[in-house]
Amino acid sequence: MSASTAVLRAESRLFSREPFTLFWIVAFPTILLVILGLIPSFRDPDPSLGGQRVIDLYVPVNVLLAMIMAGIQALPPVLSGYRERGILRRMSTTPVRPASLLAAQIVLHFATAVGSALLVIAVGRIAFGVALPGQVPGYLLALLLAALSALALGAAVTAVTPTVRATTVVGMLVFFPAMFLAGLWVPVQAMPDVLRRVVEYFPFGAASQALDQAAGGAWPDWTHLGVTAAWAIVLIAAAVRWFRWQ
Amino acid sequence: MSIIEVNGLRKVYGGRPAVDGVTFAVEEGEIFGILGSNGAGKTTTVECLEGLRRPDGGAVRVAGLDPRTDRAELTGILGVQLQESELQEKLTVREALELYSAFYPNPADWRELAERLGITGKLTTRFGKLSGGQKQRLFIALALIGRPRIVVLDELTTGLDPRARRDTWTLIEEVRASGVTVVLVTHFMEEAQRLCDRIAVFKQGRVAALDTPTGLILRSAGGTVLSFTPSRPLGEDDLADLPGAATIERRDGRLTVHGTDATVNAVISLLARRQITAERLRVTDATLDDAFLELTEDVEN
Numbered sequence: 001m002s003a004s005t006a007v008l009r010a011e012s013r014l015f016s017r018e019p020f021t022l023f024w025i026v027a028f029p030t031i032l033l034v035i036l037g038l039i040p041s042f043r044d045p046d047p048s049l050g051g052q053r054v055i056d057l058y059v060p061v062n063v064l065l066a067m068i069m070a071g072i073q074a075l076p077p078v079l080s081g082y083r084e085r086g087i088l089r090r091m092s093t094t095p096v097r098p099a100s101l102l103a104a105q106i107v108l109h110f111a112t113a114v115g116s117a118l119l120v121i122a123v124g125r126i127a128f129g130v131a132l133p134g135q136v137p138g139y140l141l142a143l144l145l146a147a148l149s150a151l152a153l154g155a156a157v158t159a160v161t162p163t164v165r166a167t168t169v170v171g172m173l174v175f176f177p178a179m180f181l182a183g184l185w186v187p188v189q190a191m192p193d194v195l196r197r198v199v200e201y202f203p204f205g206a207a208s209q210a211l212d213q214a215a216g217g218a219w220p221d222w223t224h225l226g227v228t229a230a231w232a233i234v235l236i237a238a239a240v241r242w243f244r245w246q
Numbered sequence: 247m248s249i250i251e252v253n254g255l256r257k258v259y260g261g262r263p264a265v266d267g268v269t270f271a272v273e274e275g276e277i278f279g280i281l282g283s284n285g286a287g288k289t290t291t292v293e294c295l296e297g298l299r300r301p302d303g304g305a306v307r308v309a310g311l312d313p314r315t316d317r318a319e320l321t322g323i324l325g326v327q328l329q330e331s332e333l334q335e336k337l338t339v340r341e342a343l344e345l346y347s348a349f350y351p352n353p354a355d356w357r358e359l360a361e362r363l364g365i366t367g368k369l370t371t372r373f374g375k376l377s378g379g380q381k382q383r384l385f386i387a388l389a390l391i392g393r394p395r396i397v398v399l400d401e402l403t404t405g406l407d408p409r410a411r412r413d414t415w416t417l418i419e420e421v422r423a424s425g426v427t428v429v430l431v432t433h434f435m436e437e438a439q440r441l442c443d444r445i446a447v448f449k450q451g452r453v454a455a456l457d458t459p460t461g462l463i464l465r466s467a468g469g470t471v472l473s474f475t476p477s478r479p480l481g482e483d484d485l486a487d488l489p490g491a492a493t494i495e496r497r498d499g500r501l502t503v504h505g506t507d508a509t510v511n512a513v514i515s516l517l518a519r520r521q522i523t524a525e526r527l528r529v530t531d532a533t534l535d536d537a538f539l540e541l542t543e544d545v546e547n
Contacts (some may be wrong), residue, residue, distance in 0.1 A: 006348030010334075010341055017336045093296055093326040094349045095318065123481030171407070246298075 003096045004104075011104040015112075025070045026116045027110070029062040030123050049190060057187035059124040060211035063117040064146055064182035064204050070113035071150025072157065072175050079158040080167035090244050098245060106151055111145055120225055134217025138210075142220050145228040146189045146207035152235035153178070153203065159243040181205045188212070200224065209224040225235070249274040249309055250295065256303030257290050264290045267304070268450035277418070277428040279438040282448030283542060289329055291448070292398050295429070296326050309395060322350070325394030327385045329431075335374035339365055339384055342373065344378065350392035359387040362417055363397060364410065378405035378503050386414065387522050390421065400431040408458065415441055425436075433458045439534040447541050454541050459534050466537040472510050473502040474524035476517070484520070488512050503534065 015021070033055075036042055042054040049057065079102055080086050088098035124130035131141035157174055161167040182204035183189070188196055189212055199205030206227035210220035249269035257265040264343050265287040272278040280288045291301040296304050297313030297320055308311055311320045333342050343356035360366045363383040370377060376384065382405045402418070403411040418441060422428055432438050438445055439459045447455045447462065455462055463469055481500070487492055490506035505508055512527055517524055 002350050006345055010337065010345045013341065014336050082334075086328065086442050087334060089298065090326075090328055090331040090333070090388075092298065093324070093328070094346065095321045096349045122516060 004100050007096065007100045008104045008107065008121060011070055011101065015105075015108045021074045022112070023078075025066060025074055025112050026119065028069060029065040029116055030119050032065065033058060033120055033124060034127065036121055037124075043128060053123070054187070054190075056215075057212070059120060059130050059181070059190055060208060060215055061183045061187055062120045062124075063143065063211060064208055065179065065184060066113045066116035066120060066149055067143075067150040068111040068175065068178045068182060068204065070116070071147070071152075071154040072171055072178055075105065075109045075151060076161075076167045076171045077164055079155065080161065080164045083158075083244070083246065084164050084195045086246075087244050092245065102155075106155070108149055109154075114143070115148070117143060131215070133215045135214040135219055138219045139214035141205055141213055142210035142225060142228070144206065145225060145232060146211070147230040149203045149207070149235060150178075150184045152232050152239060155239035155243070156235045159239045159241075162244070166194045176222040181208070201227055203228060205236075206231075220222050247274075247529060248272060250278075250429070251307045252291070252295070252304070253306075254304035255291060255294060255306060257287075257294065257299060258302045263310060263451050264302075265294070268448075268451070268453055270446050270453055272427060272429060274427055276443040277422050277430060277441050279442030279445035280429065280431045280448060281433075281435075281445050281538060286448040287451040289400055289447050292400055292429060292431055296324065296398060297321075299314050321393070323395040325389040325392055325397040327389040327399045327402065328395070331385075332381075333373040333384075333458055335372065337373050338370050338371070339380075339519065340369040341378070341382060342385060343369075346388045346391050347466075352393060353391050354393050357390060358386065363387050364413065375467050378537060379407060379410055381416070382406055383410065386417075394426060396427045396429065398429045398431075402430055402432060403434060409438070417516075435534045435538060445534075447538060449542060462537045462541070463532050463534060466532060466540045469504075469532050469537075470506055471502065471504055471530045471532055472513055473500060474498045474527040474529070477523040477525060478520075479521070480516075480522065488516075492512055501525075506535070520539055 035214055036058050037055050042058075044050050045053050070143065083100060091098040109119055121132065153174060154171070157170050158167055161170050166179060179185075181199055181202045182190070188199055188205055188208040191199060206224040209222035210228065213220040213224070248338060250272035252268055252270050255265055256263060268287065268291055281289065290299065294301050295308055295313060298318055300314055303499040308320060309323055313320055339346070339360070347353040347356050357366075360369065363386060365380060365383050365387065368380055373381070373384070382403070382461045384400070385478060386399070389399060403414050406414060413439065417427060418430075430441060432437070444456065444458055445462060446453050455465070456467060485491075488503065488505065488509050489512050490509045492504045495502045503513060
């Protein structure tokens with residue numbers, strides 16, 4: 001077994017021992033979708049939304065919520081804790097680079113977030129008859145970019161904060177605006193024009209538009225994909241630039 | 247050829263030198279001790295050997311490698327136990343041993359190491375639930391798991407009970423017998439005296455002395471300790487010109503003289519001349535503790 005495989009295996013065992021983390025990433029977005037879906041008026045077509053139902057809009061929102069939970073809520077304290085408790089330092093004295101530990105955690109959070117997104121889509125389809133995404137490759141691309149920017153944002157938060165406590169505080173400060181941008185309070189498509197134009201240039205706002213377009217069957221606007229990708233690149237660069245190993 | 251060479255090593259934190267011109271060499275197959283008070287620069291020095299810190303000056307070579315630039319090669323031959331580090335809270339002892347085994351091309355048998363360190367009964371226990379001593383033993387196992395040529399152990403037996411401490415010493419002696427070079431950072435004089443072939447005593451970022459444990463003791467001024475209760479009081483004048491006497495203490499009528507063999511002879515002939523009986527006469531060698539305290543004091547003055 002190669003060293004990286006061993007690291008990934010050990011870290012996935014550790015990940016499976018964190019029931020609360022798993023709840024927030026995997027279960028919470030779907031539970032929230034179900035709660036919203038139980039409100040009768042949300043299941044009626046709304047002329048002001050171009051005939052879509054509110055619940056239709058909330059499937060992409062909860063898909064993004066899974067990404068945000070994994071990337072901003074769950075990931076940063078883990079990475080920060082590994083640094084603060086000297087785990088990265090201990091590992092850097094072995095032939096295996098401590099980066100493989102961070103990579104394993106990022107991969108696991110990514111995979112779990114994608115799993116959670118699929119669960120949201122499946123429950124939306126089965127319980128509330130929300131149509132499956134019409135433009136599957138476009139949807140997957142938007143999903144991938146959204147996940148990347150969420151994980152990169154979490155990594156950047158870890159990079160600029162010295163302790164677990166600071167990471168948690170800054171993570172929270174980023175978490176709520178991220179949920180707003182994703183459209184958790186008001187779906188981006190239902191926002192007033194001016195607000196929507198602004199939100200579209202932020203990480204989850206652009207992703208929300210891209211997912212919504214792909215869900216409707218069209219290839220997502222390159223502007224939205226580009227904005228999401230650009231944020232991911234900037235945040236990854238920031239995380240790499242400022243991350244401290246000890 | 248020396249397996250570790252440190253030449254004029256310097257490391258500055260916030261304008262204050264933590265390590266200031268440290269030079270020493272460790273020979274292959276020896277147990278080399280680094281002794282010193284808190285903040286003397288011991289840990290900083292070994293962290294430079296491990297490649298965890300970049301020296302501000304001087305040169306460090308470990309098996310001919312530069313610890314900063316030849317990381318890949320160095321980590322394969324150097325086993326490390328850090329003073330302050332942890333493992334993942336929910337990783338079990340067995341998983342930790344298996345994980346670290348996978349890092350090395352030709353690892354030692356972790357079951358055997360666990361057995362030797364007495365943690366076989368804890369294999370399914372999570373790291374966070376281990377006692378301080380159990381964590382320490384796991385870290386020693388992890389330092390040895392890659393069959394290193396050199397191990398650096400920072401505060402080897404801190405947190406171990408006396409029996410576990412002695413078992414660990416035996417283990418380290420066996421590790422050395424198999425040809426491994428050991429660098430031992432310690433506060434613990436008994437440990438240094440028992441295990442080390444040579445000791446560097448660190449003082450305020452410098453090497454204050456470097457010798458064998460016996461050499462350090464002999465070199466200190468009060469290497470021989472003579473104590474007795476004189477049957478009649480001895481005058482100050484009689485004691486004033488004892489050859490080689492470093493210190494003379496009086497306590498409850500008992501005299502303790504730190505000096506050399508010449509001091510002992512002088513005291514005995516003095517007593518004979520005065521026809522004084524020395525009750526409960528004891529002549530002992532000073533311990534490393536005494537030597538250490540004396541060496542440490544010198545620099546502070």
